Amino acid sequence: MNTPEPPPDKRDRRDRDLSERTAGKWGIAALILALACCAGPLVIVAIASGALGALGAALGNPVVLATAGVILVAAITALLLHRHRRR
Numbered sequence: 153m154n155t156p157e158p159p160p161d162k163r164d165r166r167d168r169d170l171s172e173r174t175a176g177k178w179g180i181a182a183l184i185l186a187l188a189c190c191a192g193p194l195v196i197v198a199i200a201s202g203a204l205g206a207l208g209a210a211l212g213n214p215v216v217l218a219t220a221g222v223i224l225v226a227a228i229t230a231l232l233l234h235r236h237r238r239r
Contacts, residue, residue: 197227 201224208216 194231
């Protein structure tokens, strides 16, 4: 005589729901940390380069604009090379 197992009680369901929510929060935290670690430096350089470009445009100085472009291209190239070497 095999008797069916009783369904889990409310406490087990509550614990499982809490565990799933906690795992979701840790996953989001890990995603934010990974974005800050990997994309953060590129974002900072892009903002600085954009500010330098805006300053060059406001001053009408092509040398400052060219410097901003070179900094941005160098940062993107360094990021791509770093990712390629990790593989």
